Amino acid sequence: MNADWTGGPDQLLEADEQRRDVARRFRNTQLPMMKLWTYYYGLGGDADEMSFDAYLNEALHLPASQVGLIATAMRELCEGGDR
Amino acid sequence: MTGSQEQPFQEHEGLPPEPAELSLQQLVLDSPDIKAFLTELAILASTRLSGPGNTIHSGVTVLRHKRPQAVAASDAAAKALDELQNGFGQGPCLTALQQGTTLLVPDLAAESRWEPYVQTAVQHGVSSILAVPLDLEGDAEAVLNLYSGRSNGFSGEDIATVESFAAQAAISLRLILRISQLREARNDLTAAMQSRTVIDMAVGAVMAQNRCDRDTAFSILTRASSTRNIKLREVAATVITSISGERRITAYFDE
Numbered sequence: 001m002n003a004d005w006t007g008g009p010d011q012l013l014e015a016d017e018q019r020r021d022v023a024r025r026f027r028n029t030q031l032p033m034m035k036l037w038t039y040y041y042g043l044g045g046d047a048d049e050m051s052f053d054a055y056l057n058e059a060l061h062l063p064a065s066q067v068g069l070i071a072t073a074m075r076e077l078c079e080g081g082d083r
Numbered sequence: 084m085t086g087s088q089e090q091p092f093q094e095h096e097g098l099p100p101e102p103a104e105l106s107l108q109q110l111v112l113d114s115p116d117i118k119a120f121l122t123e124l125a126i127l128a129s130t131r132l133s134g135p136g137n138t139i140h141s142g143v144t145v146l147r148h149k150r151p152q153a154v155a156a157s158d159a160a161a162k163a164l165d166e167l168q169n170g171f172g173q174g175p176c177l178t179a180l181q182q183g184t185t186l187l188v189p190d191l192a193a194e195s196r197w198e199p200y201v202q203t204a205v206q207h208g209v210s211s212i213l214a215v216p217l218d219l220e221g222d223a224e225a226v227l228n229l230y231s232g233r234s235n236g237f238s239g240e241d242i243a244t245v246e247s248f249a250a251q252a253a254i255s256l257r258l259i260l261r262i263s264q265l266r267e268a269r270n271d272l273t274a275a276m277q278s279r280t281v282i283d284m285a286v287g288a289v290m291a292q293n294r295c296d297r298d299t300a301f302s303i304l305t306r307a308s309s310t311r312n313i314k315l316r317e318v319a320a321t322v323i324t325s326i327s328g329e330r331r332i333t334a335y336f337d338e
Contacts (some may be wrong), residue, residue: 034295035271042275043315044282044301068305076314 013059019058022070026056029078040073117259121225124252128227129157131248132241139231143217144169144176146224151177162231171200178213180226185246185250188212190234198248204230211236215245217253218327219260227252278316285319288326 026036037045037052047055047066053062055070062070121143129141140161145154151172153165168174173195179186188194191205191212204212213229213236227249231237237245282304287302304322308315324330 032269038268038271042278042282044279044286054118063298066302066304071317072305072308075309 015061015064015067016058018067019055019061022067022074023056025074029074031074031077036070036073036077039077040070043069043073043076045069045073058073097229117153117256117263120256122134122157122159124227125155125157125161128229128245129161131244132229132237137231137236139236140164142228142230144180144228144321146180151180160207161228161230164209165228166202166302167207168200168201168228171197171203174200174204175212176214176228179216180224182218183218185242186212187237187242189237192234198295208232213237213242213245215249217249217256219253225253225256225321244282268296278291281316281323282319285322288322 029036033056034049037049040047040052045052045055045066047062051060051062052070053055055062102218125141125225129139132139132141139175140156140158141162142150142165143154144165146152150196151169153162156162156165165176168176175186175188178197189211190200191210193203194201208231210233211231214229215229216228217225218226220223228247229237229245266307285304286297286300289295290297293300293303304315304318307313308318311318311320320330
């Protein structure tokens with residue numbers, strides 16, 4: 001999954017930055033990783049727990065569509081409320 | 084299990100520790116959730132230690148997201164005292180929690196630490212405090228707080244009793260925590276299965292209508308969700324309802 005979708009070096013740089021931002025927001029939420037993954041899976045996410053964990057620790061890249069779902073999962077979970 | 088009748092809280096002369104252990108296990112079985120367990124624990128501790136002319140109030144504070152919270156108490160007075168301390172953000176029980184060791188304040192009038200809290204506690208009629216942390220091995224942090232209206236309200240024997248009591252309670256509590264974590268994970272997974280079914284279905288519908296690929300369908304739904312500030316699952320449900328009129332889509336998930 002890593003790097004096969006990324007275009008040139010510019011896009012990789014952009015993806016790095018986005019990933020850093022997502023990882024930072026994840027740390028701030030103090031959500032358990034499994035809770036976020038489960039929610040993300042419920043939104044239709046495709047990445048397994050290990051890739052997901054690796055992404056949030058800035059060790060792996062995920063396709064843009066998955067990154068969007070991770071962001072959505074974080075947003076919806078942090079709004080709290082019912083699930 | 085000895086099979087004998089439950090004999091709660093007799094005086095400790097010459098008694099083996101079985102009674103307390105037995106009833107604690109009973110607590111685990113009888114408690115529908117942790118809060119109930121902790122409340123029963125607090126009541127147990129105060130019943131066990133209270134004597135004539137020395138009523139012990141007992142409460143449990145749990146550290147959640149690094150913030151102390153009074154979750155259970157033997158009575159309203161103990162709950163108020165716990166909340167008072169948490170409100171001040173400092174006190175013997177919070178110090179015991181941080182250090183992970185038992186802390187005894189034999190006489191509040193002679194205590195110079197935790198100034199503002201101690202003064203207020205004295206005004207509430209408290210003279211001595213015993214705080215015993217529960218070792219939960221990183222799952223959570225909790226402390227059992229005991230308040231007496233007498234100075235030197237806790238004997239050395241009392242302290243030993245509460246400590247062994249707290250150690251047993253911690254073991255039971257770890258088990259409850261483990262179980263409730265698993266239950267929560269199971270509930271989360273069930274919710275995820277329901278949600279994913281609806282979303283996958285809506286993604287397929289959008290793909291068919293727009294003749295687009297899956298990623299594009301996802302981003303159409305996600306954009307609708309974030310611009311209108313509606314949950315993705317609800318956007319998906321709306322899509323399905325608009326096509327087929329179906330309102331309830333459920334997935335069977337083997338529990």
